Amino acid sequence: MKKFLAGMLIIGLLIGGCTKKSTSTMTSAEANDIASNFVLTMQYQGTNMVNPGGTGSLFKGNEGVKDTTGNLTDADGDGVTVSGKYGISFSFDTLGIKMVLKGVITDDDSLTDNDPYAWHVTFNNPDRTDNNFDFLFSTNSSNLEMLYHGDISASKVSNTYTVSLNNFAMKITANDTLSASMTYDWTVTFTPDIATWHPGDASAAGKFTIDGSFGYSNAVSYNLNIETVTPLHISSELMTGSAIIDSGTIKLTDASGNVVEITFGIGGTYTVTLNGIPVS
Secondary structure, three states: OHHHHHHHHHHHHHHOOOOOOOOOOOOHHHHHHHHHHHHHHHHHHHHHHHOHHHOOOOOOOOOOEEEEEOOOOOOOOOOOOOOOEEEEEEEEEEOOEEEEEEEEEEEOOOOOOOOOOOEEEEEEOOOOOOOOEEEEEEOOOOEEEEEEEEEEEEEEEOOEEEEEEEEEEEEEEEOOOEEEEEEEEEEEEEEEOOOOOOOOOOOOOEEEEEEEEEEEEOOOEEEEEEEEEEEEEEOHHHHHOOOOEEEEEEEEEOOOOOEEEEEEOHHHOEEEEEOOEEEO
């Protein structure tokens, strides 16, 4: 849970800083902004792909779990129970730091509890009219609230492990003035270099793809189609705690047909083109 929330916090802060102007002709600044935000999003997704505890076992060890019901059997050890329902209500307020976490995480592994590569987890909050899981974090100088709902599911075909964010929506308000909303509907795949790897094992290098759609809106709005042109490769450096993408190309296309391509190189470096023209 802590890794998941920390990642969402980072992503939220970054995307909240997007450019404030948008036209049908994308600017170089906007292309760079999209690329930098998306790269960090991919790094977070990549880290969780090789460490499924960041997705499948979000609730484990969380002292905020107040109500647990359902079948808590987890025969395949993937961190997702047959039908566990975890009501979370957590608050922390000391030394100028405040955090509130409230919502429900529901497991669905009833048909796949013999397969660690297959599971389904849903996030919501039936106590809110908008059904959003609520996460509030504030200090003496700033505050951030994230509201989100949706589900994450996983499966495996051959040696490729797949995690999908399905109709995952998030709204972020920072310092009571900046508001942004995001939608995620994409599929992430991981094909490990070591064929015997499975969820729960130590981190491993491998091929990584992300395809689907991603949208965000504050003063600027984008609906981006995501396509992996050349599979990305996560290097063994991910043992440091963050995925390093050292090869591969991602293409992002907006509703006006503008194309941003991100090509990765050694050590996580990358170059960006906008409609085929290099962006500095």
